[in-house]
Amino acid sequence: MRSTIGVLLAVLITPLAQAELIDEIADRGELRIAVQADNAPYSFKENERMTGFEIELGQDLAHELDLRAEFVEATAAEVLPGVESGKYDVALTPPTELPANDGPFDVSLPIGEKKLVIPFQKDNPAFESAVNNALQRLKDSGRTAELEQKWFKGVPQTAAGQ
Template identity: 40%
Template sequence: MRFLPGLMLLLPLASPFAQAELIDDVNDRGELRIALEGDMPPFSFKQDGRLTGFDVELGELLAQELEVHPSILVTDSADLLPGVESGKYDVAINHIALTPELQDRFDFSEPYSHTQAQKIARKETPHPANTLATLQGQLLGVAQGSQFVEHQPLVTVAQKPPVTDEEVTLAIPFQKGNPAFQASLDKALQRIKADGRLEALSQKWLVGDATQP
């Protein structure tokens, strides 16, 4: 078979630019590297010396569906998302809210959990000393039941603060530009949703079905 000279020149130039998909790397390694913090019950924590919780079991189910070994890697908040961004971890399963800011940095799986969080609204009203004004400048933890959502800087707090419900959608971030991995991850999530395993996991750890909006 004869090759055109121009084609022979192009072939070697193309190979350095070929980039393996994340799903190929996962399959070649035979493991899914899952980052989480490991100290936030009921999502991830140690019980009788063993790491367990909603996020841990979800990661194990997804790895099982992808037919690879789940490699659970405990880290801290400073390393979690940068580690996914750099390729140190394949995914982070750490009750991460799907936000526009994070969508600029990562691609995400389809949602796997929804919750209604209550936020205390800020109100710019003066307060006398030795009242809730002493909380000024502190961090306010926002939670629904045992589900941690985020920290918000607190400027001032009304003595009878109004509250608003806000739906928080949880999904799994991974490096941008991996559509085949995204499709595989979404299909794995869809299978554990369809057969009831995700709902059972939610009932077990979150005391209710948080899989639906």
């Protein structure tokens, strides 16, 4: 009996027993998305409202996940540490600021011609699957191409983060 209780306690306090990120987000009902407010055409303020490619993509992604999008303005230095700590669920980050593959993040499949990826906390396979499936639906519907055309048409590759 004592060994059974010990085993149960050990299982409960291991990282594998922690709640999956997708469950925490679903309970909250919103996807917290870190964006930079001064990073046109990705995200920027226009008439005191956030707009840009990342804002529209984030809204579409949250909608595909049956969640509300909650955009949180962050500096470039705050974005990835905020994702790692759980302050933000995801970051929509220009390709020049992507985390290393061996870092503390997992990332989505590349999005569109710009090859944008979405970093999130490592070891959350259900969340990764949900995000990738949602992104695939957006791609299949033509929405990601539509957003790229809208926000990056005529923008030189270097100015658009590559």
